[in-house]
Amino acid sequence: MISFIGRSVIQKIITLFFVSIVSFLIIHIAPGKPSQVDPMNPKFTPEVVERFQKEFHLDKPLHVQYLYFYKDLFTGETVSWKDNQSVLKKIWERFLNSLPLFIVGTIITWTLSFPIGIRSAIFRGQFYDRSATFLSYLLISIPGFFFAYVLIIFVVNQFHVPVIGMETFGIGDGASLPYIFMDRIWHLLLPSVLGATGGIAVLSRYVRSQMLEVEGQDYIRTAWAKGLPPEQVHYKHALRNALLPFVTMFGLILPGLIGGSVIIESIFSWPGMGRMAYEAILARDYPVILTVNFVSALLVLAGTFISDLLYLIVDPRIRL
Amino acid sequence: MNIEEKWFNEDFQFETSLAPKRTRLQEFWLLFKQNRLAILGLFIFILFFCCAIVGLFMTSGPDPLFDPAMIRLQEKLRPPLAKPNLDSLRREEIPYLGFYLMGTDDLGRDVFARMLQGAWVSLTVGFVAVGISVLIGIFMGGIAGYFGQHHLRVDHVLVTFLLISGAALVTANFIRFGAALLCLTLAYIFYSLSTKNRSREKTLSSWTKVFRKNTVSVDTLIMRIVDIMLCFPSFFLILTVVALLPASIYNIMIVIGLTSWMGTTRFVRAEFLSLREQDFVAAVKTLGAGNFRIIFRHMMPNAIAPVLVSATIGIATAILTEAGLSFLGFGVPPPHATWGNILSDGKNFIFDAPWLTFIPGIAILIVVLSFNLFGEGLRDVLNPKLRERL
Numbered sequence: 160m161i162s163f164i165g166r167s168v169i170q171k172i173i174t175l176f177f178v179s180i181v182s183f184l185i186i187h188i189a190p191g192k193p194s195q196v197d198p199m200n201p202k203f204t205p206e207v208v209e210r211f212q213k214e215f216h217l218d219k220p221l222h223v224q225y226l227y228f229y230k231d232l233f234t235g236e237t238v239s240w241k242d243n244q245s246v247l248k249k250i251w252e253r254f255l256n257s258l259p260l261f262i263v264g265t266i267i268t269w270t271l272s273f274p275i276g277i278r279s280a281i282f283r284g285q286f287y288d289r290s291a292t293f294l295s296y297l298l299i300s301i302p303g304f305f306f307a308y309v310l311i312i313f314v315v316n317q318f319h320v321p322v323i324g325m326e327t328f329g330i331g332d333g334a335s336l337p338y339i340f341m342d343r344i345w346h347l348l349l350p351s352v353l354g355a356t357g358g359i360a361v362l363s364r365y366v367r368s369q370m371l372e373v374e375g376q377d378y379i380r381t382a383w384a385k386g387l388p389p390e391q392v393h394y395k396h397a398l399r400n401a402l403l404p405f406v407t408m409f410g411l412i413l414p415g416l417i418g419g420s421v422i423i424e425s426i427f428s429w430p431g432m433g434r435m436a437y438e439a440i441l442a443r444d445y446p447v448i449l450t451v452n453f454v455s456a457l458l459v460l461a462g463t464f465i466s467d468l469l470y471l472i473v474d475p476r477i478r479l
Numbered sequence: 480m481n482i483e484e485k486w487f488n489e490d491f492q493f494e495t496s497l498a499p500k501r502t503r504l505q506e507f508w509l510l511f512k513q514n515r516l517a518i519l520g521l522f523i524f525i526l527f528f529c530c531a532i533v534g535l536f537m538t539s540g541p542d543p544l545f546d547p548a549m550i551r552l553q554e555k556l557r558p559p560l561a562k563p564n565l566d567s568l569r570r571e572e573i574p575y576l577g578f579y580l581m582g583t584d585d586l587g588r589d590v591f592a593r594m595l596q597g598a599w600v601s602l603t604v605g606f607v608a609v610g611i612s613v614l615i616g617i618f619m620g621g622i623a624g625y626f627g628q629h630h631l632r633v634d635h636v637l638v639t640f641l642l643i644s645g646a647a648l649v650t651a652n653f654i655r656f657g658a659a660l661l662c663l664t665l666a667y668i669f670y671s672l673s674t675k676n677r678s679r680e681k682t683l684s685s686w687t688k689v690f691r692k693n694t695v696s697v698d699t700l701i702m703r704i705v706d707i708m709l710c711f712p713s714f715f716l717i718l719t720v721v722a723l724l725p726a727s728i729y730n731i732m733i734v735i736g737l738t739s740w741m742g743t744t745r746f747v748r749a750e751f752l753s754l755r756e757q758d759f760v761a762a763v764k765t766l767g768a769g770n771f772r773i774i775f776r777h778m779m780p781n782a783i784a785p786v787l788v789s790a791t792i793g794i795a796t797a798i799l800t801e802a803g804l805s806f807l808g809f810g811v812p813p814p815h816a817t818w819g820n821i822l823s824d825g826k827n828f829i830f831d832a833p834w835l836t837f838i839p840g841i842a843i844l845i846v847v848l849s850f851n852l853f854g855e856g857l858r859d860v861l862n863p864k865l866r867e868r869l
Contacts, residue, residue, distance in 0.1 A: 173703075174703065174706050174707055174710065175710075177703075177707050178707055178710045178711070181707065182711070185716075185719070185720060185723075186719065186723065189720065189723035189724060292516075293516065296516075296848055296851050296852055296855070297844075297848060299847075299851060300795065300799075300844055300847035300848035300850075300851050301844050301847075302799055302802050302803065302806075302819075302822075302840060302843050302844065302847075303803070304802075304803065304806045304822070304823075304826075305822060305836070305839075305840035305843065305844070308826060308829060308836055308840075309840075312829065312830075312833075414712065421714060421715065421718065421807070422803055422806060422807065425807065433715075436715060437718070437807065440718060440719055440722045440723075441722070443723075448719060451715070452711065452712075452715070452716075452719075455710075455711075455712045455715070456710040456711065459709065459710045459712075460710060
């Protein structure tokens with residue numbers, strides 16, 4: 160167990176090192192320089208550009224820049240080129256904004272997809288299963304931004320509530336507390352539902368296939384042969400074993416904190432991490448892009464590590 | 480001829496086998512036919528393919544039937560099926576059908592013509608991107624699965640490192656030094672190849688033995704590369720690269736292709752690992768077939784099924800990714816119309832001209848859905864567990 164943890168941590172650190180090199184190279188070797196973002200700006204005189212390059216070590220060779228950048232990152236001194244603020248502080252603020260979206264989206268995904276998947280597996284091949292299958296394909300196939308606009312039109316026309324942004328602009332003074340609360344809920348609901356759609360579709364299919372696999376096992380046949388009531392067979396014998404792989408998926412949802420939310424956050428003007436990354440790309444704010452990349456790689460690796468550990472704990476068969 | 484002989488002849492004719500023999504394709508089709516959703520997917524897929532090809536011919540050339548770039552400012556934001564105002568148009572500006580089948584956009588361009596052109600662009604983006612990713616995936620997965628147990632020696636690593644640094648030096652304007660490094664490395668490669676051919680067990684001095692030490696195996700190396708690639712959040716990576724590169728349709732295809740080959744690699748590797756141990760591969764090997772022939776003639780056809788499935792679904796994902804990029808403003812640049820950028824242009828007029836959002840949105844939805852349904856149907860049919868049931 161300890162040797163497994165040690166080996167996997169070392170392996171992940173090596174992977175992270177290469178990820179940091181690759182992402183650094185991708186961004187710095189790509190054509191275009193950050194000083195070219197706004198060439199028409201009269202304030203961007205050659206002297207300013209030179210000072211700017213000196214300030215951020217852009218005149219040094221690549222490997223020196225790499226060392227400077229990651230030294231700054233680990234000491235927490237990285238600053239954004241755009242507004243000279245600390246990148247880590249910026250990311251933390253945006254992360255706190257993204258967190259409610261992520262939590263609500265995850266809750267919606269997990270609470271909906273399990274009942275749907277289990278029911279589909281029990282009624283395999285029947286009307287419920289077929290319609291759930293078709294619906295999940297529909298949800299996977301729908302372009303997120305298109306679905307977002309359809310939902311926005313629907314909600315705005317039907318319920319007459321504003322949904323763009325984190326809260327209605329200027330609501331802070333004079334409104335009663337329940338009103339503010341409802342306002343926040345409405346603003347939170349649509350983006351998190353949108354974030355959850357793909358997850359619901361994929362996860363419910365996965366639950367279904369896991370459940371079907373377990374239902375085909377011999378011990379389920381034994382349970383039926385004993386004359387147990389269907390509820391007990393499905394939920395006590397089958398479901399418990401089918402749930403095993405999903406424990407590990409708790410680790411794998413971690414990277415969802417950053418990836419995939421770019422489009423949704425920019426539609427809803429939600430000041431979260433995805434939107435910050437998008438703005439950083441537009442402004443060629445390399446420190447922010449690189450830090451977001453690094454943090455998300457860190458999250459992916461931490462996620463797989465956690466899921467491996469959970470698997471070890473949950474499933475005694477694979478314990479080393 | 481007595482009766483017995485006749486019976487005998489009828490029963491044991493060798494031309495017709497006893498059980499109704501079906502070819503693999505017929506068997507495949509019989510299974511596939513049962514899945515109605517997959518048939519629907521295939522039908523829409525073929526329809527879309529025809530539309531895209533017809534659309535390509537109708538919207539390109541010097542004098543196209545439907546001109547997607549024709550601007551009629553006096554006819555902007557006309558709803559679908561609207562008749563053009565004939566008085567205000569010149570003769571060549573009148574739409575070919577006599578009415579705007581899908582309306583016009585904010586510049587008065589015929590949305591139907593733009594959709595036709597966009598169909599071809601979406602199709603090429605999907606196919607080329609997936610083609611790239613499948614090629615890389617098969618190559619990497621094949622090497623990892625077939626040659627996986629071989630170890631890289633220290634000199635291999637050194638040579639690769641020297642080659643890369645030589646190329647980097649050449650590109651970084653240290654041409655003379657870099658070229659010298661490259662020449663030296665190439666010379667070493669030729670030297671080691673020639674000595675390898677001449678004699679295997681030549682007595683080596685102790686310090687050259689260091690270069691022959693094994694490091695990581697090929698399999699580990701490739702799988703670690705896959706791990707590294709999987710660490711990047713894919714859409715964010717694509718967005719970064721596309722935003723930094725000059726906008727062009729080819730860059731988008733290449734970038735989507737280069738960031739989505741990891742799944743295929745894993746499939747192919749897993750298939751190859753199990754195929755390598757099977758008897759027919761051993762048989763082919765004893766017949767003296769070369770590695771190349773074994774891989775491509777004998778193993779690849781058996782490993783191709785999961786690749787086909789993931790490629791079909793990959794096309795759907797690539798179309799969605801392209802639409803997402805167009806939506807964020809990093810998609811295919813303006814002279815080409817794609818469904819993604821029709822939609823993202825149309826979103827500003829969503830209340831005045833909802834057709835500009837809904838027509839491309841629903842078109843993308845239907846096409847992606849058909850690819851997904853077809854791919855899942857394929858997966859079911861190619862699943863050997865299911866085939867035995869027939």
